[in-house]
Amino acid sequence: MSDWIDIAALDAVPARGARLVKTAHGCVAIFRNAMDEVFALDNACPHKNGPLAEGIVHGNAVTCPLHNWVISLETGMVQGPDEGQVTTYPARVEDGRIKLDVAFLKQRAVA
Amino acid sequence: MTQKLIIIGAGMATGRALEQLLKAGGDYDVTLFNAEPRGNYDRIMLSPVLSGDKTYEEIVIHTADWYEENGVTCRFGEKITSIDRAAKTVTADNGDVLSYDKLLFGTGSNPFIIPLPGHDLEGVIAYRDLEDTERMMGLGPDNKCVVIGGGLLGLEAAAGMAARGVDVTVIHIMGHLMERQLDEAAGYLLRKALVDKGITVKCSANSKEILGENGKVKALLLDDGTELPCDLLVMAVGIRPNVQLAQDAGLAVGKGIHVDDQMRTSDDDVLAVGECVEHDGAIFGLVAPLYDQAKVVAKTLMGEDAQFVQKELSTKLKVTGCDLFSAGDFAEGEDREDIVFRDPARGVYRRLVLQGNHVIGAVMYGDTADSNWFFGLIRDKTDIADMRDTLIFGPAYQGGAPSDPLSAVAALPRDAEICGCNGICKGEIEDAIAAGADDLAAIKATTKASASCGTCTGLVEQVLAVTLGDDFVIPAAASVCGCTDMTHEDVRRMIKSQKLTSMQAVFQECGWKTSCGCHVCRPALNFYLLADWPLEYQDDPQSRFINERKHANIQKDGTFSVVPRMWGGITTPSELRAIADAADKYMVPTVKVTGGQRIDLLGVKGEDLPAIWKDLNDAGMVSGYAYSKGLRTVKTCVGTDHCRFGTQDSTGLGIKLEKTLHGAWTPHKLKLGVSGCPRNCAESTCKDIGVICVDSGYQISIGGAAGMDVKETELLLQVPTEEDAIFVIKAVTQLYRENAKYLDRIYKWMAKVGLDWITEQIEDLENRADLVDRFEISQTVYRHDPWAEHVKKADTYQPLANLALEAAE
Ligand SMILES: Cc1cc2nc3c(=O)[nH]c(=O)nc-3n(C[C@H](O)[C@H](O)[C@H](O)COP(=O)(O)OP(=O)(O)OC[C@H]3O[C@@H](n4cnc5c(N)ncnc54)[C@H](O)[C@@H]3O)c2cc1C
Ligand code: HEM
Ligand code: SF4
Ligand code: SF4
Ligand code: FES
Numbered sequence: 001m002s003d004w005i006d007i008a009a010l011d012a013v014p015a016r017g018a019r020l021v022k023t024a025h026g027c028v029a030i031f032r033n034a035m036d037e038v039f040a041l042d043n044a045c046p047h048k049n050g051p052l053a054e055g056i057v058h059g060n061a062v063t064c065p066l067h068n069w070v071i072s073l074e075t076g077m078v079q080g081p082d083e084g085q086v087t088t089y090p091a092r093v094e095d096g097r098i099k100l101d102v103a104f105l106k107q108r109a110v111a
Numbered sequence: 112m113t114q115k116l117i118i119i120g121a122g123m124a125t126g127r128a129l130e131q132l133l134k135a136g137g138d139y140d141v142t143l144f145n146a147e148p149r150g151n152y153d154r155i156m157l158s159p160v161l162s163g164d165k166t167y168e169e170i171v172i173h174t175a176d177w178y179e180e181n182g183v184t185c186r187f188g189e190k191i192t193s194i195d196r197a198a199k200t201v202t203a204d205n206g207d208v209l210s211y212d213k214l215l216f217g218t219g220s221n222p223f224i225i226p227l228p229g230h231d232l233e234g235v236i237a238y239r240d241l242e243d244t245e246r247m248m249g250l251g252p253d254n255k256c257v258v259i260g261g262g263l264l265g266l267e268a269a270a271g272m273a274a275r276g277v278d279v280t281v282i283h284i285m286g287h288l289m290e291r292q293l294d295e296a297a298g299y300l301l302r303k304a305l306v307d308k309g310i311t312v313k314c315s316a317n318s319k320e321i322l323g324e325n326g327k328v329k330a331l332l333l334d335d336g337t338e339l340p341c342d343l344l345v346m347a348v349g350i351r352p353n354v355q356l357a358q359d360a361g362l363a364v365g366k367g368i369h370v371d372d373q374m375r376t377s378d379d380d381v382l383a384v385g386e387c388v389e390h391d392g393a394i395f396g397l398v399a400p401l402y403d404q405a406k407v408v409a410k411t412l413m414g415e416d417a418q419f420v421q422k423e424l425s426t427k428l429k430v431t432g433c434d435l436f437s438a439g440d441f442a443e444g445e446d447r448e449d450i451v452f453r454d455p456a457r458g459v460y461r462r463l464v465l466q467g468n469h470v471i472g473a474v475m476y477g478d479t480a481d482s483n484w485f486f487g488l489i490r491d492k493t494d495i496a497d498m499r500d501t502l503i504f505g506p507a508y509q510g511g512a513p514s515d516p517l518s519a520v521a522a523l524p525r526d527a528e529i530c531g532c533n534g535i536c537k538g539e540i541e542d543a544i545a546a547g548a549d550d551l552a553a554i555k556a557t558t559k560a561s562a563s564c565g566t567c568t569g570l571v572e573q574v575l576a577v578t579l580g581d582d583f584v585i586p587a588a589a590s591v592c593g594c595t596d597m598t599h600e601d602v603r604r605m606i607k608s609q610k611l612t613s614m615q616a617v618f619q620e621c622g623w624k625t626s627c628g629c630h631v632c633r634p635a636l637n638f639y640l641l642a643d644w645p646l647e648y649q650d651d652p653q654s655r656f657i658n659e660r661k662h663a664n665i666q667k668d669g670t671f672s673v674v675p676r677m678w679g680g681i682t683t684p685s686e687l688r689a690i691a692d693a694a695d696k697y698m699v700p701t702v703k704v705t706g707g708q709r710i711d712l713l714g715v716k717g718e719d720l721p722a723i724w725k726d727l728n729d730a731g732m733v734s735g736y737a738y739s740k741g742l743r744t745v746k747t748c749v750g751t752d753h754c755r756f757g758t759q760d761s762t763g764l765g766i767k768l769e770k771t772l773h774g775a776w777t778p779h780k781l782k783l784g785v786s787g788c789p790r791n792c793a794e795s796t797c798k799d800i801g802v803i804c805v806d807s808g809y810q811i812s813i814g815g816a817a818g819m820d821v822k823e824t825e826l827l828l829q830v831p832t833e834e835d836a837i838f839v840i841k842a843v844t845q846l847y848r849e850n851a852k853y854l855d856r857i858y859k860w861m862a863k864v865g866l867d868w869i870t871e872q873i874e875d876l877e878n879r880a881d882l883v884d885r886f887e888i889s890q891t892v893y894r895h896d897p898w899a900e901h902v903k904k905a906d907t908y909q910p911l912a913n914l915a916l917e918a919a920e
Contacts, residue, residue, distance in 0.1 A: 008911045016627065016653040019911040030911060034295070034627045037447070054657035054665060056630040059449065063630035065657045065665070070630075074446055098911075 004092070004099040010036060013098070018053035018062070021100070028089065029053035030098060031073050033060055038098050039073035040091040046071075046084025114212035116412070117201055118143045119191045119356070124385030124401040125217030126151035126172055131409030133181050139412070141183045142209065144201075147240055148188035150178060155398060157244045158429050161271030167241060194360035196378055213412060216357060216368060216376070216383035220350040220396075225259070229321030234328035235344045238268045243345075250343060252276035257331045257341040259318055261288040263428060265347035266305065270430040273310050280311040280339055282331065287314055287615075292426045292437040296453075296460050296626065297476040299615035304433045352387045352394055367394045372418040374408040384408045390419060397424055423490045425482070436482040439472035439489045440464070447471075451626045452503040453619055456522035460619060461503055462626060468496040481505035519597070519605065519622045520573040528608040529574065530560035530567045537574055544578045551575070569601040592631035594623050599635065599852040606639050612647040614640065614654070628654075635853035638740070638776060642848045645889035658738035662897045663720060671720055672713040673699075674737035675727050676773070679747045679765030679785075680708030689730030697723050707744035707782070709735060721905035724898035733773075733896035740854075741776045742783075745769040746794065750787030750804065759804035761787035764833055768840060774894040775844065775886070778851040778860070783840070796824045799857045800840055805829075809836040813843060814858040814866070822858045825866050828873060842879045845886035846872055 013019045013032040020027045020043060029043040029052050039060075043053050050066035060073045070079040076086035090101040116139040118125050125143075132139065143150075151173040159165040178185050190204045200210045222237030224230050236243050247268060250256055254277050258269045261283030269279045281288075287298030288305075302312050317334035321344060330340045352367035363369040363377035367389030374382050384404040386395055395401060403419060410417035425438035452461045457477060463485070464472035469492050473485045484506045488495060495502055523529075525538030535558050543557045554560055554571055561568045575583045590596050597605070602621055611617045617636055618628065628636065633654035640648040652660045663671040675690070690710055694702050701713040715723055724734070736742060745768045748754065750761030765785040772781070784795030785802040795801030797817040801824045803810045808831040812824035827843065830836050846869060851860035861869065873879055901908075 012907075012911055014653055019907070022910040022913040022915050024915040027910070035447075051657075051665065054661075056633060056656070057653065058627055058629045058633065059625060060447070068630065 003102045004094070005102050007098045007100055010038070010093050010096050010098055013038070016057040018055075018057065020053055027053075028100075030091065030100075031057055031062060033057060033073065036093065038091045038093055040089040040100055041071070041073065041076055042087045044086070045069055046078055046086060047082070052086070113138050113140050115139070115210060116141045116213045116215060117191075117209060117211040118215045118217060119201070120217035120219055120385070120387075121145035121147070121149075121151045121173075121185075121187065122217050122219045122385055123151065123154055123172070123398055124219075124405055125215060127402050127405035128215065128217070128384055128408045128412075129173075129181075129183065131406055132412055135409060135413050137409070137413055139213070143178070143183050143185050143187075144189055144191050144203065145185075145187045146190045149241070150175070150185060150187060152241070154240070155429070157238075157241065158267040158271050160241075161244050161247055161268065162274040162431070163248075164431075191356060194356065196360055196362075196381070199380065212380065214381045215408065215412075216381065216387055217385045218353040218356060218387045220352045220386040222346065223349045223351050224346055225318070225348055227318055227321050229323055229328070230346075232321055232323040232328045233326055234323075234342065235321060235346065238264050238345055238347045239350075246343065247272055247345065248275070250275060250277045252278075254278065254342045255340055256280075256343045256345065257282060257339050258345045258347060259331070260347035260349075261285070261312070261314065262291065262347065262349070263289065263426065265345070266301075266433075267429055268345050268347055269310050270305065270308060270433075273308050274431075278311075279309075280313065280341075281305070282316045282318055282333070282339075283312070283314045284317060285314065288312070289428070289435075289437075292474075293435065293476075294462060294474050294626075295615050296451075296462065296619055297435060297437070297474045299613060299619060300458060300460055300476045301428075301433055301435060303616075305430075308432070350386065350396060352389065354387060357383070357387070365389050370419075372407075372420075373411045373416075374404055374419060375411065382408050382411060391421065393421055397426070399424060423486070425486050427479070427482075434475075434477055434479045436475040436479040436486075437473065438482075438486050439470070449626050450503045451624065453622050453624075455519040455620050455622045458522075463503060465495070465499075468494045468499075470495060470502075519620060520570060521577045522620075523609070529570050529604065530558075531604065531607060532567075533559040535560035540571060540574045541578055544575060549575070549579060549583065567600065567604050569598045570604050573601070591635060592629055594625045594628050594632050595621055597621050602636070603639050603643075603852075606643050610644075612640065612644045614651065638778065638853050641776060641893075642889070645892050659740065661720070662734050662736070662739075662901065663715075664738040666714070670714045670716055672711050672737070673715050673720070673723055673727070674705065674709060674711045674735035675732035676735040676769070677709040678769045679745055679762050681747075681762060681766060682709075686730060686732060689727060689732070693723050693726050696726070705737075707735075707737075708746050709744065711737070718908060721902045721908050725902045725905075728896070728898055728902065734898045736773070736897075739776070740779050742769070742772040742774070742781050745772075745783040745785060746798070747785045748787050748792035750785075754787055754792075756790060757787035757804070758806050759787060759809065759833070761785045761793065761802075761804050764802065764804075764809075764836065765793075767833070767837060771837060771841065771890075771894075772844060774896075775848070775890060776893060777844065777848055778853050779856040781844065781847075781857075797821065798824065800824075800843065802836060802840075807831065809833065811836060811839055811843075813869070814861040816856060816858050820858070825861075827866070827870055838879065838883055839873060841886045842873050842882040843869065845882040845889075848889075849882075849885075 015032055016034050018029045018031045027043040028040050031039045043051055045052055045064040047069050050064040052062050054065045055062040061070050063070050069082050076088040078084040092099050121143050153170040153172055156170040191201050192204050193202045200208050202208050222239045236246055256272055256277050256279050258265045258281045261281050269281045273279045287295050288301050305312055319334045320332045322330045322332055328344050330338050332338050354364045354368055357368045358364045368376055368383045368387050370376055370383050370388045370390050374384055376383050385401050407417045407419040428435050448465045450463045459477035462474045463470050470488045475482055523537050527537045529535055529537050539558050540560055548554050548557050561571045591599055605621055609620055611620055614636055637651050637654040641650050658664050697719045699712045703711045705711050745765040747762045747765030751757035782798045783800045784793040784798040786793040786795045787804050789803055797815040801812050801815055808829055810829045812826045815824035816822040847857055
């Protein structure tokens with residue numbers, strides 16, 4: 001069962017940008033695309049742990065700031081010739097607020 | 112037995128309900144009240160009345176004869192003021208009390224008036240009824256009008272008045288027009304079409320106060336101090352269901368009057384339809400669902416079973432020449448895909464939003480012929496798996512019509528400037544081709560287009576290809592990235608000649624194949640736009656690489672380094688003390704002297720950045736832009752002040768140069784050096800721009816580098832005074848900003864356009880002065896300290912939320 005917890009106002013994250021959420025097991029990046037959808041992914045690139053939150057967001061993907069790997073915000077899959085996957089977590093916007101599924105915390109706790 | 116039905120409001124919803132009821136042969140004695148002094152008319156056609164395309168008589172739905180033939184008792188111009196549900200009576204404003212068996216609400220909605228100071232001045236109106244329309248129709252070419260609200264209604268009002276020659280300005284609070292129905296790209300096209308109609312459009316504008324004189328509106332004052340004079344001010348910022356009467360009568364009311372699927376309110380004998388109702392959490396502002404409600408309420412009154420079901424809605428704007436359509440949902444939700452199609456030649460933009468194998472949203476501009484087909488796909492939840500690849504082209508193209516990479520150039524008007532150096536327009540090139548010039552060399556020889564700096568070569572070739580068709584094959588050139596077929600040079604020429612001042616404008620006019628670009632094109636476009644349109648374009652931090660976005664270089668372990676400017680390499684004991692204090696306070700592990708004559712604090716924690724910046728700011732220091740594609744450092748030697756060989760004050764010149772150039776963005780990094788004599792202790796001759804002081808003046812040379820490539824600078828000019836030297840350096844910096852490809856340092860750019868061309872541009876005194884003027888205009892925006900600004904939004908450097916403490920049981 002999903003149990004959504006309130007994180008912050010949507011406006012706290014710039015459109016085509018990201019902010020971090022700290023958890024006991026490292027940082028999760030909350031991305032917002034140009035269409036005001038939000039996505040939650042581990043803030044670590046599968047290549048060399050680049051901080052994805054600092055990348056450039058385009059469409060529903062982010063380009064890692066370190067060596068330009070492109071990662072899908074929806075699936076966490078690395079696009080193009082490179083390979084790998086970032087863990088994604090359920091996130092959504094409700095009444096202008098960003099919500100995360102608490103199940104994600106549990107997931108991280110066991111990860 | 113005939114029952115008594117009283118209807119409150121003779122609007123479009125109750126009008127349709129009445130038609131349905133009569134058709135079904137309902138046995139009712141109907142009395143119809145309307146606060147407006149007239150019966151039911153087609154409210155949505157007020158805009159054509161306003162623009163003069165229709166008359167009021169043409170939009171009347173129910174005439175006096177119709178009411179009479181159908182035995183409806185009309186009480187127009189009369190308002191119901193109260194209801195006694197226990198006694199089942201209503202009271203009209205003249206005191207009459209009438210009894211009912213069934214009561215139908217159709218009170219519509221009230222326009223929302225923002226309670227700005229001055230909102231009650233005479234001449235401040237909404238756009239809702241015939242009276243408002245007539246007020247606007249009273250204006251003409253001598254009048255000015257301000258419309259607040261860039262949504263459907265506001266734009267129709269603006270276009271209608273503009274058609275009467277009124278000088279109209281639209282003020283919209285959001286970044287693009289009709290943001291609820293359109294995405295940015297379609298909003299851009301719409302804005303362009305309205306501007307073409309002579310309407311002034313101001314987005315992201317906040318109204319502050321309505322100014323009046325003798326109780327009458329005089330002007331609108333914006334937050335930024337702009338004053339917009341007007342004779343009439345129209346507010347079209349939304350509507351609120353008109354629920355007062357229902358609320359006073361004790362009916363259940365939320366945003367609107369609560370109704371069930373049968374359109375019954377909380378009282379079984381009281382029904383409601385139209386914009387005044389709230390059904391299942393939703394309220395309504397378009398006619399289509401109201402007509403569905405009308406059908407249902409007629410059935411309910413007939414004692415038959417019917418249910419109102421909410422459906423997908425679509426929107427069209429009724430402004431001549433602005434064909435747009437939007438439907439469904441293109442906000443929020445996961446696992447979505449976009450399909451984008453742009454045809455700049457025809458000004459067409461289409462975007463479909465897919466979820467799995469279904470279309471869930473569509474935005475179209477320019478060509479809406481297929482809108483019904485797409486709307487059908489959304490409404491019927493059609494599985495589009497089989498036609499996915501060709502879907503965007505519409506029903507007629509199920510074979511697939513590839514977008515034409517040349518369409519952007521084909522769309523250019525004949526007076527579009529292609530070659531900036533020689534001022535050659537597309538038309539002149541076409542004429543030369545018609546006269547027999549059939550390749551680049553011939554065009555160069557006959558028109559001089561692309562014969563100077565050469566950056567427009569790509570465009571000239573495209574004009575050849577468009578004009579000659581298959582007879583001309585364009586030599587392959589690398590496009591900016593996968594989002595476009597155009598080269599950097601082409602895009603840049605388009606930005607200048609077509610006055611493209613926003614990213615959306617570039618995406619559309621250059622036929623971008625993605626909805627919002629990628630990490631390769633966006634930083635380049637951001638630079639081109641801010642360099643070419645410093646006042647019109649606003650820098651977009653989200654299109655910058657992290658180093659520039661945060662003015663700090665991120666390191667492997669997540670820490671940053673901080674480099675304050677030391678103008679010309681000069682510092683003071685108090686600055687050094689402040690740096691030392693900051694290093695102590697924030698436990699900076701490494702303090703290093705850089706090769707650029709300043710001090711780098713390495714290993715600062717991300718959260719501490721705003722605080723350390725503030726401390727350094729307070730001590731009078733500013734960001735060194737140490738990682739920017741912009742001015743880095745001006746390295747100097749000690750010059751005449753201390754050195755026995757010095758010929759001029761090299762340190763002083765370095766400081767002046769750094770102060771005047773600081774903050775300027777350039778295609779790549781820009782490093783300068785000033786040496787006091789040819790011994791060149793500041794290593795000026797391996798900088799992007801180097802100055803060597805000599806007895807007779809200043810030798811300015813450009814195009815040096817000391818990185819993976821090592822280059823010696825080449826002499827540009829020698830000038831007699833310090834003032835001249837600064838002037839020339841500003842001019843050449845601006846020339847570089849205006850012409851070089853993003854990520855080309857001066858030496859690379861110089862290799863393409865040639866030192867001779869650069870020298871020619873700078874030697875021309877008039878041109879030199881123009882370049883400096885443009886540089887200074889840009890610097891009014893960009894010559895500032897980013898630290899001070901980032902300190903103001905220090906909270907954005909903190910995590911959004913800290914869930915580390917939350918139990919994860
Ligand atoms: C300029 C304009 C353009 C529009 N364009 C479109 C469009 O292109 N497409 C679209 O779908 N929709 C459009 N709309 C919206 C559409 O017109 C409305 O959704 C529709 O008219 C609402 O119908 P209604 O019957 O609920 O209310 P209304 O038509 O507003 O009727 C309500 C009536 O009730 C009367 N009333 C209120 N209180 C009382 C009372 N106490 N006693 C007696 N009478 C009372 C009012 O005077 C009013 O005449 C447009 C609206 C405007 C103003
Ligand atoms: C992508 C390539 C490059 C990277 C990642 C890079 C990175 C860095 C870093 C981390 C610093 C700070 C180090 C310090 O302050 O000592 C720095 C400063 C410096 N780099 Fe580079 N550099 C690059 C290319 C170059 C090139 C090509 C040159 C020479 C033309 C160069 C010359 C300098 C100089 C002179 C400084 C001191 C600058 C100052 O004080 O602002 N760098 N660079
Ligand atoms: S460049 Fe010339 S003036 Fe400058 S320090 Fe060296 S010797 Fe002295
Ligand atoms: S020379 Fe290489 S290692 Fe040294 S700062 Fe520059 S990029 Fe880094
Ligand atoms: S760490 Fe992300 S691309 Fe290398």
